Amino acid sequence: MFCQARTIRIVKIVVLLSLLGGLVGCSTWFTGDFKDPEVQLTKVDIIKARLLEQQFMLRFRIDNPNDRSLPVRGLIYTVHLNDIELASGESSGWLTVPAHGFEYYEVPVHTNLWRHMKYIVRLLEKPDRPIRYRLDGEIKTGLMLGRRVHISSDGEIIPGNFIPE
CATH class of the missing domain: 1.20.5 (Single alpha-helices involved in coiled-coils or other helix-helix interfaces)
Incomplete structure (x- = not known):
């Protein structure tokens, strides 16, 4: 006993x-000596564009400047077109970025632009005029006691470049 x-x-x-x-x-x-990873939006693919639903794939490049591999366990994001919130959400995909290396992280985004249709039609009336976009978010890193790394990206798109002839 x-x-x-x-x-x-x-x-x-x-x-x-x-x-x-x-x-x-x-x-x-x-x-x-932990350094925040560098995160860049590298590509936006249009998967499906219908009247009531649009699907995109955002592709990020995550560069790890540290001596250790970096576990990434998700991304929280908000995408704005001019001052209109286009989409927001959270992705929970996992990946590990090697020490002093990089990986790509893809996030599927679903939107419904119906409520903003009048505004978007006005924007598209002048297809050569650039439209501002902004992406804000946080990458969730680490395992149990992780940290969040803020990301921000902005720029302009020209709608005429995406309209087929």
């Missing part, structure tokens, strides 16, 4: 020390 209780106590201590060691390992990842 005494031997069994002692064994259980030792197992509990070993499990507790293992968990604490894992937490210390996670927390040291984000202390000291």
